[in-house]
Amino acid sequence: MHDPRLIREQPQVFKSALEKRGMDPSIIDEFLLVDAKRRELIQETQALREKQNRTSDEISALKRAKKEVPKEIIEEMRQLSADLKNKLALQREIEDKWKEILLSIPNLPHESVPAGLTEDENQEVRRWGELPVFPFQPKPHWEIGNQLKLFDLETAAEIAGSRFPLFQGWGAKLVRALINFMLDLHTKEHNYIEILPPLLANETSCLTSAHLPKFADDLFTTKEGFYLIPTAELPLANLHRDEILPAEVLPLKYVAYTPCFREEAGSWGKETRGLIRQHQFDKVELFKYTTPETSYDELEKLVQDAEEVLKRLGIPYRVVNVCAGDLGFSASKKYDIEAWFPGMGKFIEVSSCSNCTDFQARRGNIRFREHPEASPRFVHTLNGSGLAIGRTLAALIENYQEEDGRIRVPEALRPYINGVAHIPPKDG
RNA sequence: GGAGAGGUGGCCGAGUGGACGAAGGCACUCGACUGGAAAUCGAGUGAGGGGCUUAAAGGCUCCUCCGUGGGUUCGAAUCCCACCCUCUCCGCCA
Numbered sequence: 001m002h003d004p005r006l007i008r009e010q011p012q013v014f015k016s017a018l019e020k021r022g023m024d025p026s027i028i029d030e031f032l033l034v035d036a037k038r039r040e041l042i043q044e045t046q047a048l049r050e051k052q053n054r055t056s057d058e059i060s061a062l063k064r065a066k067k068e069v070p071k072e073i074i075e076e077m078r079q080l081s082a083d084l085k086n087k088l089a090l091q092r093e094i095e096d097k098w099k100e101i102l103l104s105i106p107n108l109p110h111e112s113v114p115a116g117l118t119e120d121e122n123q124e125v126r127r128w129g130e131l132p133v134f135p136f137q138p139k140p141h142w143e144i145g146n147q148l149k150l151f152d153l154e155t156a157a158e159i160a161g162s163r164f165p166l167f168q169g170w171g172a173k174l175v176r177a178l179i180n181f182m183l184d185l186h187t188k189e190h191n192y193i194e195i196l197p198p199l200l201a202n203e204t205s206c207l208t209s210a211h212l213p214k215f216a217d218d219l220f221t222t223k224e225g226f227y228l229i230p231t232a233e234l235p236l237a238n239l240h241r242d243e244i245l246p247a248e249v250l251p252l253k254y255v256a257y258t259p260c261f262r263e264e265a266g267s268w269g270k271e272t273r274g275l276i277r278q279h280q281f282d283k284v285e286l287f288k289y290t291t292p293e294t295s296y297d298e299l300e301k302l303v304q305d306a307e308e309v310l311k312r313l314g315i316p317y318r319v320v321n322v323c324a325g326d327l328g329f330s331a332s333k334k335y336d337i338e339a340w341f342p343g344m345g346k347f348i349e350v351s352s353c354s355n356c357t358d359f360q361a362r363r364g365n366i367r368f369r370e371h372p373e374a375s376p377r378f379v380h381t382l383n384g385s386g387l388a389i390g391r392t393l394a395a396l397i398e399n400y401q402e403e404d405g406r407i408r409v410p411e412a413l414r415p416y417i418n419g420v421a422h423i424p425p426k427d428g
Numbered sequence: 429g430g431a432g433a434g435g436u437g438g439c440c441g442a443g444u445g446g447a448c449g450a451a452g453g454c455a456c457u458c459g460a461c462u463g464g465a466a467a468u469c470g471a472g473u474g475a476g477g478g479g480c481u482u483a484a485a486g487g488c489u490c491c492u493c494c495g496u497g498g499g500u501u502c503g504a505a506u507c508c509c510a511c512c513c514u515c516u517c518c519g520c521c522a
Binding site: 039042043045046047049050052053055056057059060061063064069073074075076077078080081244365371372373375376 | 438446447456457473475476477478479490491492501502503
């Protein structure tokens with residue numbers, strides 16, 4: 001959500017931002033229209049209220065002086081009260097419309113965001129690691145996974161439906177190892193506070209994180225009106241809703257492991273095989289609350305914290321600066337980290353790190369105070385995967401596959417999986 | 429799920445129809461006292477929004493906010509209804 005005053009004062013900035021994202025800028029004009037109407041109504045109802053308050057005081061004074069209150073005054077007030085009620089109903093209607101428009105305008109892309117409308121125009125920032133060379137044709141992870149019985153997506157489909165995961169044996173152990181490895185790295189070495197949040201959220205929380213109202217189709221719901229979280233970003237963005245934080249606690253850094261649930265209505269035939277695109281997947285998520293002055297620096301650090309996971313696992317990757325058209329709704333800037341998948345022969349996103357500036361903070365009314373006397377300002381919020389577990393597992397399987405069909409376990413992960421060096425281990 | 433109690437400012441807490449954005453206390457800021465501090469005394473201290481004004485900082489003024497949404501009333505923190513949340517007890521359960 002944006003500061004309505006800013007839109008009012010500089011509509012052109014917002015229109016060109018929408019154009020940069022490849023969206024229709026006419027919503028800004030619509031906003032200006034409703035905004036003007038809203039202010040007009042506020043003035044009218046305010047004038048009525050002022051009159052009502054004044055007369056009320058007079059009545060009160062008469063009562064206290066034990067004098068009669070003239071019938072005409074009461075009658076006049078009755079009328080005024082009715083007028084006010086009608087006017088307020090109209091005002092609320094406009095207010096709702098106003099809010100609806102405001103909630104559906106995406107964040108402004110930062111100046112460092114490359115122009116472009118599709119992911120092909122994302123800008124590669126850096127690469128890490130040597131692409132592995134295999135003396136044989138490397139297999140995609142789903143073939144290896146089937147062979148080694150690491151996961152069983154057919155059975156998952158029978159239990160739930162297509163695109164649900166089921167890990168077994170060493171596959172399940174690998175998932176658990178990756179979760180613990182990532183949580184330990186971020187809590188012990190990067191100083192994030194660990195959170196284990198609810199996996200269901202209410203509507204207000206979804207509005208704060210900006211998953212609602214625009215992306216309702218992506219969310220699973222329950223009959224009680226809850227939403228299954230599509231990412232831990234959602235609960236983490238609501239940790240301090242309606243709070244004013246003291247400046248000295250910033251930056252506040254949180255990490256949470258959660259399963260994530262995505263309906264993803266629009267993803268037709270894309271990546272239907274393997275672990276890449278599922279309705280349910282595991283993710284370790286990083287989240288920061290920062291001051292406006294430091295958020296872009298903190299974004300760089302957050303990306304590095306996420307990259308460190310791949311470095312320790314020895315999986316080659318590249319970092320891309322995502323172009324305006326491919327930016328998330330709440331993001332003003334986003335880096336994707338794409339791991340190398342030798343079996344599939346391409347780079348695939350395993351992390352997405354965004355600076356949402358004050359966009360979510362406004363929605364959730366999350367502020368901070370520089371000094372005890374200073375007036376509150378909105379914090380900046382940042383989020384990033386650190387990392388997506390399923391995809392990291394898939395990348396690991398593809399990068400560490402060996403000619404005998406087994407998988408070598410990277411050193412860093414061994415303490416988390418009974419010290420085994422290969423999966424399956426030689427002795428079974 | 430059932431019964432009961434409750435939700436008021438940064439925190440605690442009073443307030444049962446008109447003088448209440450709200451007593452009192454704590455916390456915080458400034459000042460006095462002190463060599464310095466504690467204690468004490470004095471002054472101040474909520475948020476959001478609209479209008480006017482200013483180059484700006486700011487100033488003036490009005491409106492809203494006592495869990496949320498409705499209702500009664502000339503007037504609601506206060507009365508009525510619904511919902512949400514917290515606590516206690518009971519039930520159920522990993």
